[in-house]
Amino acid sequence: MSALVRDDFLPQRMMVSDLDEVAAIECAAYDFPWTRGNFIDSLAAGYHARVLRAPEGELIAYFVAMKGVDEMHLLNITVAPLEQGKGFGRRMLDEVASLSRLHGADRLWLEVRLSNQRARDLYLQYGFRHIGVRKGYYPALHGKREDANVMSLELGRLHAVE
Numbered sequence: 001m002s003a004l005v006r007d008d009f010l011p012q013r014m015m016v017s018d019l020d021e022v023a024a025i026e027c028a029a030y031d032f033p034w035t036r037g038n039f040i041d042s043l044a045a046g047y048h049a050r051v052l053r054a055p056e057g058e059l060i061a062y063f064v065a066m067k068g069v070d071e072m073h074l075l076n077i078t079v080a081p082l083e084q085g086k087g088f089g090r091r092m093l094d095e096v097a098s099l100s101r102l103h104g105a106d107r108l109w110l111e112v113r114l115s116n117q118r119a120r121d122l123y124l125q126y127g128f129r130h131i132g133v134r135k136g137y138y139p140a141l142h143g144k145r146e147d148a149n150v151m152s153l154e155l156g157r158l159h160a161v162e
Helices: 016-029 036-044 088-102 117-126 155-161
Strands: 011-013 048-053 059-068 071-079 107-113 129-139 145-154
Touching (some): 016 071, 048 088
Antiparallel strands (some): 011 048
């Protein structure tokens, strides 16, 4: 964990009351953001969702993950653009990996845009492996589509990589 992320930056369960801030970060971070409705639906479906706030209360990062049989699928993980590169992404990966193990998952899956090299590098450093490509998975500018890297982390390997 980065020295910039102090111990008092503790993830908390995402609540409907967080969604205005979550949606604002989502819109600032992505050309094709999730809608507030996507987050509401995820919470209503019982997906695992956490937010990370600074001790002063500012929302910094969040994730949404869906439990499957013996696995967890990370659907969205985002750090506020002005807070990127400070260790918060890794902190949230620690949280989703811990939560996944707690719920009996052996593996954590995610998709990431091929163009998102910074995130792909973080996932590789964390121990994820590239296992495939989903063609045309993400919307892109000018009505085009962008491929996604499918990545997987065997949760038993996490501490061997750190």
